[in-house]
Amino acid sequence: MECSVEEIRKRVLVSTNITEFQRKVYLELLNVPRGETISYGELARRIGCRSAQAVGQALKRNPFAPDVPCHRVIAYDGSIGGFEGQRKGETIDKKQRLLAAERLPELKGN
DNA sequence: TGAATAATGGCCT
DNA sequence: AGGCCATTATTCA
Numbered sequence: 001m002e003c004s005v006e007e008i009r010k011r012v013l014v015s016t017n018i019t020e021f022q023r024k025v026y027l028e029l030l031n032v033p034r035g036e037t038i039s040y041g042e043l044a045r046r047i048g049c050r051s052a053q054a055v056g057q058a059l060k061r062n063p064f065a066p067d068v069p070c071h072r073v074i075a076y077d078g079s080i081g082g083f084e085g086q087r088k089g090e091t092i093d094k095k096q097r098l099l100a101a102e103r104l105p106e107l108k109g110n
Numbered sequence: 111t112g113a114a115t116a117a118t119g120g121c122c123t
Numbered sequence: 124a125g126g127c128c129a130t131t132a133t134t135c136a
Contacts, residue, residue, distance in 0.1 A: 021120065040130055044119085051119030052130040060129055061121070073129080081129050 005030045008067045015063065021049065022058045029059075032072045039076040056081070 012018075012026045024047035032038050040052030049055065059070045075081035 019121075041132095044130090049119070050131095051117095051128095053118070053128045054120035054130095056129040057119095057121060057127075070129085075129080076131060 003067075005069070008064060011067070012064060017063060021047070021054065022062075024048075025055050025058045026062065026064060026068050029068055029070065029073060032069065037072050037074045037078075039074060040081070041076055043073060052076075 009027060009030045012023055012030070015023070018026075025043065028043055028046050029038075038046075040055045041050075044050060044052045044055040047055075055073075059065075059068070059073060062068050062070060073081075
Protein backbone atom coordinates (compact mmCIF):
# COMPACT_ATOMS: atom_id res chain seq x y z
CA MET A 1 0.00 0.00 0.00
CA GLU A 2 1.22 3.43 -0.84
CA CYS A 3 1.53 5.64 2.12
CA SER A 4 2.82 8.46 0.00
CA VAL A 5 1.21 11.77 0.45
CA GLU A 6 0.97 12.12 -3.29
CA GLU A 7 -1.26 9.12 -3.46
CA ILE A 8 -3.49 10.50 -0.80
CA ARG A 9 -3.54 13.88 -2.45
CA LYS A 10 -4.58 12.29 -5.68
CA ARG A 11 -7.31 10.45 -3.90
CA VAL A 12 -8.59 13.70 -2.47
CA LEU A 13 -8.58 15.30 -5.88
CA VAL A 14 -10.68 12.54 -7.34
CA SER A 15 -13.05 12.50 -4.44
CA THR A 16 -16.20 14.31 -5.35
CA ASN A 17 -17.96 13.10 -2.26
CA ILE A 18 -16.53 16.03 -0.40
CA THR A 19 -16.91 19.75 -0.64
CA GLU A 20 -14.32 22.11 -1.98
CA PHE A 21 -13.74 23.29 1.50
CA GLN A 22 -12.90 19.86 2.82
CA ARG A 23 -10.74 19.24 -0.20
CA LYS A 24 -8.70 22.32 0.57
CA VAL A 25 -8.36 21.22 4.14
CA TYR A 26 -6.98 17.84 3.21
CA LEU A 27 -4.73 19.23 0.55
CA GLU A 28 -3.33 21.85 2.85
CA LEU A 29 -2.91 19.22 5.49
CA LEU A 30 -0.95 17.09 3.08
CA ASN A 31 1.00 20.20 2.23
CA VAL A 32 2.30 20.33 5.75
CA PRO A 33 5.88 19.07 5.66
CA ARG A 34 7.03 16.33 7.96
CA GLY A 35 8.14 17.50 11.34
CA GLU A 36 5.90 20.52 11.08
CA THR A 37 2.55 21.06 12.66
CA ILE A 38 -0.32 23.40 12.04
CA SER A 39 -3.20 24.52 14.14
CA TYR A 40 -6.80 24.18 13.05
CA GLY A 41 -7.17 27.93 12.91
CA GLU A 42 -4.02 28.41 10.90
CA LEU A 43 -4.98 25.71 8.48
CA ALA A 44 -8.41 27.20 8.18
CA ARG A 45 -6.95 30.60 7.54
CA ARG A 46 -4.75 29.20 4.80
CA ILE A 47 -7.72 27.94 2.90
CA GLY A 48 -9.53 31.19 3.40
CA CYS A 49 -11.61 30.23 6.36
CA ARG A 50 -11.87 31.62 9.84
CA SER A 51 -13.45 28.72 11.58
CA ALA A 52 -11.12 26.18 13.00
CA GLN A 53 -14.06 24.09 14.06
CA ALA A 54 -15.00 23.55 10.48
CA VAL A 55 -11.52 22.24 9.80
CA GLY A 56 -11.52 20.10 12.88
CA GLN A 57 -14.87 18.68 12.09
CA ALA A 58 -13.83 18.05 8.52
CA LEU A 59 -10.95 16.03 9.87
CA LYS A 60 -13.17 14.18 12.22
CA ARG A 61 -15.50 13.37 9.39
CA ASN A 62 -12.61 12.94 7.03
CA PRO A 63 -13.39 10.14 4.59
CA PHE A 64 -9.67 9.70 4.09
CA ALA A 65 -8.86 8.78 7.62
CA PRO A 66 -6.35 7.81 8.61
CA ASP A 67 -4.67 8.15 5.27
CA VAL A 68 -4.71 11.84 5.81
CA PRO A 69 -2.01 13.06 8.23
CA CYS A 70 -4.50 14.48 10.65
CA HIS A 71 -1.92 13.89 13.32
CA ARG A 72 -0.08 16.93 12.06
CA VAL A 73 -2.93 19.13 13.02
CA ILE A 74 -2.82 20.38 16.57
CA ALA A 75 -4.42 23.03 18.68
CA TYR A 76 -3.06 26.54 18.71
CA ASP A 77 -1.69 25.81 22.14
CA GLY A 78 0.41 23.05 20.70
CA SER A 79 -1.70 20.41 22.38
CA ILE A 80 -3.01 17.49 20.47
CA GLY A 81 -6.48 18.72 21.17
CA GLY A 82 -8.47 15.63 20.59
CA PHE A 83 -8.00 13.38 17.67
CA GLU A 84 -8.40 9.64 17.78
CA GLY A 85 -7.24 8.41 21.13
CA GLN A 86 -8.59 11.20 23.27
CA ARG A 87 -10.14 8.52 25.43
CA LYS A 88 -11.12 10.14 28.68
CA GLY A 89 -7.79 11.21 30.02
CA GLU A 90 -5.97 8.45 28.22
CA THR A 91 -2.40 9.21 27.43
CA ILE A 92 -2.13 10.80 24.04
CA ASP A 93 0.52 9.48 21.76
CA LYS A 94 3.77 10.92 23.02
CA LYS A 95 5.03 11.13 19.50
CA GLN A 96 2.39 13.70 18.83
CA ARG A 97 3.61 15.70 21.73
CA LEU A 98 7.16 15.51 20.49
CA LEU A 99 5.97 16.63 17.11
CA ALA A 100 4.29 19.62 18.63
CA ALA A 101 7.33 20.36 20.74
CA GLU A 102 9.42 20.22 17.62
CA ARG A 103 7.79 23.30 16.27
CA LEU A 104 8.11 25.23 19.49
CA PRO A 105 11.92 25.66 19.47
CA GLU A 106 11.65 26.70 15.87
CA LEU A 107 9.55 29.66 16.75
CA LYS A 108 11.43 30.50 19.91
CA GLY A 109 14.99 29.57 19.07
CA ASN A 110 14.70 31.33 15.78
C1' DT B 111 -2.51 33.84 35.93
C1' DG B 112 -6.22 30.78 35.25
C1' DA B 113 -10.76 29.36 33.93
C1' DA B 114 -15.12 29.93 31.66
C1' DT B 115 -17.90 31.82 28.11
C1' DA B 116 -19.00 33.76 23.56
C1' DA B 117 -18.29 33.94 18.80
C1' DT B 118 -17.43 31.65 14.73
C1' DG B 119 -18.04 28.99 10.07
C1' DG B 120 -18.91 25.22 7.88
C1' DC B 121 -20.48 20.13 7.83
C1' DC B 122 -23.94 16.44 8.94
C1' DT B 123 -28.57 14.64 9.95
C1' DA C 124 -33.48 24.19 9.33
C1' DG C 125 -31.04 22.90 13.51
C1' DG C 126 -27.37 20.90 16.00
C1' DC C 127 -22.66 19.85 16.30
C1' DC C 128 -17.28 20.42 16.60
C1' DA C 129 -10.92 17.60 17.30
C1' DT C 130 -10.98 25.83 18.15
C1' DT C 131 -9.87 30.37 19.11
C1' DA C 132 -10.12 34.71 21.39
C1' DT C 133 -11.83 37.57 24.85
C1' DT C 134 -13.39 38.62 29.31
C1' DC C 135 -14.09 37.85 34.32
C1' DA C 136 -12.32 36.65 38.86
